[in-house]
Amino acid sequence: MSLSPEDVRQATAAGAIRVARCAGCGAEQAMPASTCFACGGLGLEARAHDGRGRLYAWTRTHVAFDPKYEAEVPYTVLLVALDGGARVYGRLVPAQDGARDLAPGAPVALDPEATRAKGCPVFALR
Amino acid sequence: MVRRVSYHGKVAVAAAAMTPLSRDSGRTVLSLAAEACRGAIEAAGIDKAEVNGVAAFSLYDDSVAAESVAGALGLRDLGFVMDFNQGGQSPAFMVMQAALALDAGLADAVLVYRALNGRSGVRVGRAAARGVGAELRHAAGLIAYPQVTALWARRYMIETGATELDMAAAAINARVQAARNPRALRRHPLDLDGYFASPMVADPYRAVDCTVEVDGACALLVTRLDRARDLRLKPAVLAGSGWRTHSFDLDMASALTYDAPSRNFAWHMKDAFWGGAGYRPEDADVASLYDCFSGVLLQNMEGMGLCGLGEAGEYLRRKARGGKGAVVNPSGGLLAEGYLHGMNVVAEAVWQVQGEAGPTQVEDCEVAVTCTGGHMTGSALLLARDFAGRAR
Numbered sequence: 130m131s132l133s134p135e136d137v138r139q140a141t142a143a144g145a146i147r148v149a150r151c152a153g154c155g156a157e158q159a160m161p162a163s164t165c166f167a168c169g170g171l172g173l174e175a176r177a178h179d180g181r182g183r184l185y186a187w188t189r190t191h192v193a194f195d196p197k198y199e200a201e202v203p204y205t206v207l208l209v210a211l212d213g214g215a216r217v218y219g220r221l222v223p224a225q226d227g228a229r230d231l232a233p234g235a236p237v238a239l240d241p242e243a244t245r246a247k248g249c250p251v252f253a254l255r
Numbered sequence: 256m257v258r259r260v261s262y263h264g265k266v267a268v269a270a271a272a273m274t275p276l277s278r279d280s281g282r283t284v285l286s287l288a289a290e291a292c293r294g295a296i297e298a299a300g301i302d303k304a305e306v307n308g309v310a311a312f313s314l315y316d317d318s319v320a321a322e323s324v325a326g327a328l329g330l331r332d333l334g335f336v337m338d339f340n341q342g343g344q345s346p347a348f349m350v351m352q353a354a355l356a357l358d359a360g361l362a363d364a365v366l367v368y369r370a371l372n373g374r375s376g377v378r379v380g381r382a383a384a385r386g387v388g389a390e391l392r393h394a395a396g397l398i399a400y401p402q403v404t405a406l407w408a409r410r411y412m413i414e415t416g417a418t419e420l421d422m423a424a425a426a427i428n429a430r431v432q433a434a435r436n437p438r439a440l441r442r443h444p445l446d447l448d449g450y451f452a453s454p455m456v457a458d459p460y461r462a463v464d465c466t467v468e469v470d471g472a473c474a475l476l477v478t479r480l481d482r483a484r485d486l487r488l489k490p491a492v493l494a495g496s497g498w499r500t501h502s503f504d505l506d507m508a509s510a511l512t513y514d515a516p517s518r519n520f521a522w523h524m525k526d527a528f529w530g531g532a533g534y535r536p537e538d539a540d541v542a543s544l545y546d547c548f549s550g551v552l553l554q555n556m557e558g559m560g561l562c563g564l565g566e567a568g569e570y571l572r573r574k575a576r577g578g579k580g581a582v583v584n585p586s587g588g589l590l591a592e593g594y595l596h597g598m599n600v601v602a603e604a605v606w607q608v609q610g611e612a613g614p615t616q617v618e619d620c621e622v623a624v625t626c627t628g629g630h631m632t633g634s635a636l637l638l639a640r641d642f643a644g645r646a647r
Contacts, residue, residue, distance in 0.1 A: 134387050141394070158512065161387050166504055166512040186410040186510065189458045194380075194399035206397045208406050208510055216511045218395040233413040249394035 131163035132175045144241030146180045146250055148215045149173040157215040180239025180250070182211035187231050203227060209237055209252055219250035229254055257530035260496065262358035267483035267490035268350065268638065269364075270299035271602040271611075273473040276438055276593040279375040280470035285319045288370030289327040291472035296328075298611075299476045300487030301364055303328065306476070308335035308362030310352050311369065312345040314596065317377035318370055325366075335362040342379070342507060343545055343597040344498075344520070344628030345369075347636045350601065351496045353477040363478065369598035370472035378468050379594070388505030401465055401548070403508035405457035407516050407630050408550035412459065414517035414564075417553060419459055421568025423450040425549035426463045426590060428571045433587025435614045440467050441591040464549040469593035473602050484641065491608040491623075495532025495637030499524035503631055513631055517565075520633040521558025521626055529560060532637045534622065536560035539637075541623040542581040543604040545597045546588040551629040556583065559626055559635065581624070585615045597627035601636065608638045 132149035137159075140147040150157045151165035152172035159178075164171055186208040193199045205226050207219045220226070222240050236255040243251035272294025274280075274287050288311075296303055309321040309330070321336045335356040339345055346369060353365035373379060380400055397403060411417060426445060433439035445463060453461035483490035499520040504512045521528075529535055542561055546552035553567035561581060562570045574580055586592050586603040593599070604625035606612040612620075626635035 134390060137391070160391060160505055160509075160511050162504075166502075186406045186413065186516075188402055188405035188409055189455070190396065190402050191455045191457065192401075194402070198396060198398070201396065204396055206395055206402060206406070208410075218392055218397055218511075220395055249396075 131173050132158070132161050134161045136175060137161055141244060141248060141250065144245040146178045146211070146217065146239055147175055148178045148211065148213065149175045150213070157213040159211060159215040159217040178211055178213070182209045182237055184231060184233055184235045184237060185210040185216055189227070207252060217250050219252050220247060222251055222253045225254055257527050260531050262354040263494055263496065263532060264492060265480050266354040266357050266477060266493045267480045267641070268475050268493070268605045269301065269478050269483040269486045269490060270295045270476045270488055271474070271605040272298050273438065273599060273602055274471045276440060276469040276471040276595070278469065280372055284370050284372055284376070285323060285327055287470070287472035288319055288324045288368050291370060291474035292324060292328055292366050292368055295366060295474040295476040298488060301476065303330065306330055306364045306366060307333050308353060308356050308365030309333060310337035310349045310365060310367045312339035312341060312349055314340070314342045314379060315377050317373065324368065335365060343547055344633040346597040346601045346627040347496065347625060347634035348498050350475060350477055350493070350636055351498065351634065354493055354496065357477065357479050363482065365477045366474055367477060368472060368474035369596050372470040373594060374468040374470050376470070380468055386506055388509055391505070400508060401460060402457040404548050404551065404629065405460045406510055408459050408548065410510065410516040411550055411554055414515060417565050417568060421553055422459055422464055422549040423447055424568040424571040425546065425552040426450055428575065428583060429546065429587050429590035431575070432585050432615065433591030436587050436592060437614065439587045439592040440469060441587070460548055466547045466589040466594040469595065471593065471595055473595050473598040475602065475605060480641065488611060489609045490641045491605045491638040492641050493636060494639040495528055495534060496635065497524045497528040497531065498634040500632040508630065516630070517554070519554045519558045519630050520628055521555055521635060524635065525558060525560040528635055528637070534637060539581040539622050539624040540620040541585060541604060541607045541617050542583050543586065543600040543607065543623060543625045544584060544588070545600055545627045545629060545633070546584060546590050547594060547629060549590065552584070552588065552590070554629065555626050559624060582617045585612065585617055601625050601627060604636070604638050608640055
């Protein structure tokens with residue numbers, strides 16, 4: 130069992146998040162892998178996640194590091210700690226991006242429609 | 256765990272040399288590398304025929320192979336070559352590789368260099384990594400290193416209570432030191448007003464919090480200590496060293512599984528590092544630490560044990576008021592001198608211990624600590640004057 134890059138792409142396209150839980154040590158991860166990052170074990174079990182978590186870190190990007198991002202800057206990239214411990218990169222829903230102060234541990238929830246549209250996990254502050 | 260490392264005290268950096276740094280060298284990377292290596296050979300006063308090892312690193316194919324440089328220099332019969340493929344965590348580690356080869360008797364004099372057209376050619380700040388980690392990051396618009404390291408800085412601030420004022424202290428210190436360094440690309444003074452007026456790049460990092468990409472090359476010549484004693488300059492003895500990968504997942508700058516970003520690779524290595532050297536952090540007269548971004552300097556100061564977690568900003572403010580402690584980044588570091596992927600902070604440490612630092616020389620520098628790397632992985636050296644057997 131594992132979590133493959135295709136699993137992650139398909140989940141995103143469906144507006145969802147999939148994580149893998151290690152049957153050996155219980156650690157959860159949202160990044161594709163065939164082994165557990167915490168213990169190296171082979172017993173990863175992929176499952177759907179409800180997309181709820183808390184802000185772990187963020188950075189508001191003001192510079193377009195590639196021309197195709199000119200229209201998007203400034204935008205905020207999130208590192209979210211999902212309930213259960215897996216961390217995932219994502220974005221804030223446009224209505225909140227730049228409009229709300231961010232604090233560590235602030236609760237967020239996955240926005241399925243925005244996730245489908247953006248092609249990466251998009252969260253809203255709860 | 257403290258282990259006795261075989262080559263500590265038996266190997267030295269005999270010389271270091273650097274080309275001028277610019278935003279457009281107008282030259283090939285090979286010619287830059289050869290110039291820096293020739294400079295190190297000449298500074299050491301060693302016969303080129305004795306040089307029989309070459310070690311280098313590159314990232315995203317931005318450099319030239321060690322053997323190409325050896326060929327350009329007319330070296331023959333190398334007993335040791337190394338081409339390493341990591342980033343700014345590499346420089347101190349390449350010196351360790353040279354030390355291993357020397358201690359094993361595979362070579363007698365090893366060049367260690369870093370060369371690149373990092374501004375006019377392949378720019379690390381904009382390079383897109385490949386692989387699964389990159390795919391995940393790019394989907395979220397996390398495409399360049401300044402953004403990735405900004406996430407670490409935010410987490411460092413969250414975990415330690417450090418603030419933008421501490422970031423400013425790092426950026427300001429770099430300019431204060433660089434004012435004495437004719438090689439530095441960023442020498443104009445910076446105060447708090449200037450810091451806060453600097454445009455945001457990826458928060459918390461402003462333009463002045465980011466290193467400047469450059470074209471250039473830097474080379475070190477490493478030999479066994481007894482050989483270095485007969486060469487032109489005072490040996491910078493390799494009294495301590497270490498590499499640490501604390502943890503790793505998909506790629507170089509991933510914070511997806513790292514346990515506590517405020518504790519970087521150096522933090523996890525420091526006990527073994529200082530114990531293995533037989534020195535303490537307070538013995539260092541100079542700390543020439545990797546500072547590709549302001550927060551990375553703070554993390555490396557704390558990680559190497561100069562002060563506790565979250566205290567690096569206050570350390571720098573106290574030093575600025577005339578307080579005691581190692582001088583931090585007397586060359587201006589990567590922030591002000593320019594980004595040679597860390598090789599230049601190692602060179603500055605060598606020159607300081609040798610008394611060859613010129614305008615940036617810290618008086619009576621007997622011990623210099625240097626580290627290269629910022630987050631999950633990195634390496635460090637402790638360089639000391641040759642005390643020639645007498646008790647320290």
